[in-house]
Amino acid sequence: MKDKCVLITGSSSGIGYEITSKLLDLGAKVIGIARNHDKSNIENKNYTTYNCDVSVHEKLETLIKQILKNHPKINCLISNAGYGNFGPLENFSTLQINNFLATNLTSHLIITKLLLPHFKRNKMGDIIFIGSEAGLLGAKNGSLYCTAKFGLRGFTESLSKDVSKKNIRVSIINPGMVRTDFFENLNFEPGNSEDNAISIKDLSSTVAYILALSRNTNVDEINLSPLNKAINFK
Numbered sequence: 733m734k735d736k737c738v739l740i741t742g743s744s745s746g747i748g749y750e751i752t753s754k755l756l757d758l759g760a761k762v763i764g765i766a767r768n769h770d771k772s773n774i775e776n777k778n779y780t781t782y783n784c785d786v787s788v789h790e791k792l793e794t795l796i797k798q799i800l801k802n803h804p805k806i807n808c809l810i811s812n813a814g815y816g817n818f819g820p821l822e823n824f825s826t827l828q829i830n831n832f833l834a835t836n837l838t839s840h841l842i843i844t845k846l847l848l849p850h851f852k853r854n855k856m857g858d859i860i861f862i863g864s865e866a867g868l869l870g871a872k873n874g875s876l877y878c879t880a881k882f883g884l885r886g887f888t889e890s891l892s893k894d895v896s897k898k899n900i901r902v903s904i905i906n907p908g909m910v911r912t913d914f915f916e917n918l919n920f921e922p923g924n925s926e927d928n929a930i931s932i933k934d935l936s937s938t939v940a941y942i943l944a945l946s947r948n949t950n951v952d953e954i955n956l957s958p959l960n961k962a963i964n965f966k
């Protein structure tokens with residue numbers, strides 16, 4: 733992985749933190765974006781962080797320009813930042829709906845769009861989106877979350893067709909429940925049994941696996957499910 737220079741969003745906790753640790757262990761350089769990196773304790777000379785709220789779209793262009801200037805070797809994007817919000821649609825204000833999609837859908841499109849010219853110039857790039865099982869099947873109370881994750885999946889499929897000739901690979905990983913802070917502000921969480929959630933290490937290994945494949949191969953999509961799905965309501 734020593735030839736990989738990875739920009740990852742949402743590196744400060746949960747899945748993004750675990751992917752960051754894994755890729756650093758494998759020798760990659762990693763540039764992490766999140767609003768607050770204080771909760772992350774990674775100290776590694778190959779890890780650089782930038783504070784940014786990805787829902788504030790007007791700041792993204794300047795940020796990505798600055799990051800590319802400081803790290804011109806970036807050749808991968810792991811687009812992961814996001815949060816959950818569940819409930820009947822009419823419970824959400826228009827502002828909440830817009831803010832939710834700004835983080836969980838539009839920011840992924842904009843950051844990708846801003847990196848694509850760089851990948852095309854270098855005739856190489858890898859993009860991995862962290863989707864969800866909620867992008868595969870609509871769920872009760874999931875109208876908002878499923879909209880974002882179905883959208884991300886459609887975006888992945890289309891983008892992949894647009895950029896493959898430029899040696900840019902595009903993948904999406906759709907995990908079921910993983911034990912992270914994602915559930916902190918939700919009224920449910922994975923069941924108590926260990927096999928009610930995916931191992932976060934299996935998820936980071938899946939990212940490493942995709943990146944390590946020969947450039948002949950594009951992983952379109954990988955779905956990961958807990959062996960036995962069960963939910964606890966709090």
Ligand SMILES: NC(=O)c1ccc[n+]([C@@H]2O[C@H](COP(=O)([O-])OP(=O)(O)OC[C@H]3O[C@@H](n4cnc5c(N)ncnc54)[C@H](OP(=O)(O)O)[C@@H]3O)[C@@H](O)[C@H]2O)c1
Pocket residue numbers: 741742743744745746747748765766767768769784785786787812813814815816835862863864865906907908909910911912913914915
């Ligand atoms: N956990 C699950 O069961 C599960 C299942 C399927 C898919 N996912 C997806 O996995 C991704 C990561 O979630 P997680 O489980 O790792 O949750 P998490 O532990 O809460 O981590 C979310 C990450 O996203 C960042 N983030 C959130 N909003 C942001 C914003 N506006 N600007 C910049 N960064 C932001 C957070 O950093 P800051 O708070 O510091 O900004 C944090 O680093 C999400 O896209 C989620 O939808 C999770």
